[in-house]
Amino acid sequence: MSIKYEGKVAIVTGAGNGLGKSHAIALAARGCKVVVNDLGGAVDGSGGSVSAAEEVASHINASGGEAIADGANVTKPDEVGAMVAAAMEKWGHVDILVNNAGILRDKTFYKMTLEDFKAVIDVHLIGSATCTHAVWPVMRDQNYGRVIFTSSPSGLHGIFGQANYGAAKAGLIGLMNALHLEGAKYSIKVNVLSPSARTRMTEDLGIPEPILEQLTPDAITAAMLYLVSDDAPSRAIVSCAGGGYALAHMVETDGVYLSPDNQTPEEIAKQWGAISSKENVHYYDNSSGPIANFMAKAQGQK
Ligand code: NAD
Numbered sequence: 001m002s003i004k005y006e007g008k009v010a011i012v013t014g015a016g017n018g019l020g021k022s023h024a025i026a027l028a029a030r031g032c033k034v035v036v037n038d039l040g041g042a043v044d045g046s047g048g049s050v051s052a053a054e055e056v057a058s059h060i061n062a063s064g065g066e067a068i069a070d071g072a073n074v075t076k077p078d079e080v081g082a083m084v085a086a087a088m089e090k091w092g093h094v095d096i097l098v099n100n101a102g103i104l105r106d107k108t109f110y111k112m113t114l115e116d117f118k119a120v121i122d123v124h125l126i127g128s129a130t131c132t133h134a135v136w137p138v139m140r141d142q143n144y145g146r147v148i149f150t151s152s153p154s155g156l157h158g159i160f161g162q163a164n165y166g167a168a169k170a171g172l173i174g175l176m177n178a179l180h181l182e183g184a185k186y187s188i189k190v191n192v193l194s195p196s197a198r199t200r201m202t203e204d205l206g207i208p209e210p211i212l213e214q215l216t217p218d219a220i221t222a223a224m225l226y227l228v229s230d231d232a233p234s235r236a237i238v239s240c241a242g243g244g245y246a247l248a249h250m251v252e253t254d255g256v257y258l259s260p261d262n263q264t265p266e267e268i269a270k271q272w273g274a275i276s277s278k279e280n281v282h283y284y285d286n287s288s289g290p291i292a293n294f295m296a297k298a299q300g301q302k
Helices: 018-029 051-062 077-091 114-142 153-157 163-186 209-214 217-227 265-270 272-276 289-298
Strands: 009-012 033-037 066-070 096-099 145-150 188-196 237-241 244-248
Touching: 009 018, 009 077, 018 033, 018 051, 018 066, 018 096, 018 217, 033 051, 033 077, 051 066, 066 077, 077 114, 096 114, 114 145, 114 163, 114 188, 145 163, 145 217, 153 163, 153 188, 153 237, 163 188, 188 217, 217 237, 265 272
Parallel strands: 009 033, 009 096, 033 066, 096 145, 145 188, 188 237
Antiparallel strands: 237 244
16 A cells, blocks of 8 residues: 555745655655745754755655745744745645754753744744744645644753753644644644654764664654644654654553542652552553543532
8 A cells, every 4th residue: 555645735844955845855756736934043042044945845846846936934923824825826735744843952950041942933833833823724625634743852852951842742742632633623633743863953962873773764754744644643643763663651550549638748648659659550541531430420420
């Protein structure tokens, strides 16, 4: 079975370099028309030029695909609106949005300025929301959409020196959870990638060369392609690196129920072993799961 995207239109943000470039080229190679968006800045978000996006779009067009370059800053609603309008004018629909643009401003929280905190939240979280907000009515109207948010092991598990980045990347999980629910009746599927790959972002992190060699962008792109296909799941967080693929999840322990007299910090301290036991964990489909679990316990049903 070969997965194709003929007749589909995708916007890939931050597609002038690294993972986004790999995503855009792979989508185009499988028949998708692609808006190659990139601001063309440095890893910390400074500077900018549309030439990074233009190079990738030219490569796609020269290889027999169809692409247009776009220099919108994903944090600017006007520029993002113009990007979506350009895609609509040229092709009449937008089926796939891959939110991939990103920057880094690593520092310990003690040394981090709030400006660096906000700048990173702005590109990853607000930028992803801005682009998704711009295509959402289009996807609802056409009753079809595939949206990817690019999270990170930093958002799922934490990395020292990345309070801003980790907060933004974890925020994308919340955004996915809500949009998965809101998009379901319009056949809009929303998924998250949590990648590790060799790009300019990871080149200087001291990862040993033999491991870096294995961490190809192509390995991440394969997961992205599946998550934007017609038969994609929705609300999946796919962790991927160097050819390994796994599903990440928020889980809750089974926990305990304490009667009103026992709802005290002392009793919680006493019960902490049972509350935090990972022996029996729950994977909830939505936010009513925990209350249902606790009420069943309170009524002695569990
Ligand atoms: P990269 O620096 O090679 O690519 C990011 C691209 O985003 C750049 O081309 C940059 O110009 C563009 N960009 C930045 N701000 C923008 C803005 N405001 N508007 C439009 N474009 C903008 O890095 P990468 O490693 O390919 O990262 C791609 C995504 O994957 C990022 O969201 C990153 O956080 C995420 N990620 C990467 C890794 C990894 O191991 N490389 C790990 C976890 C998450």
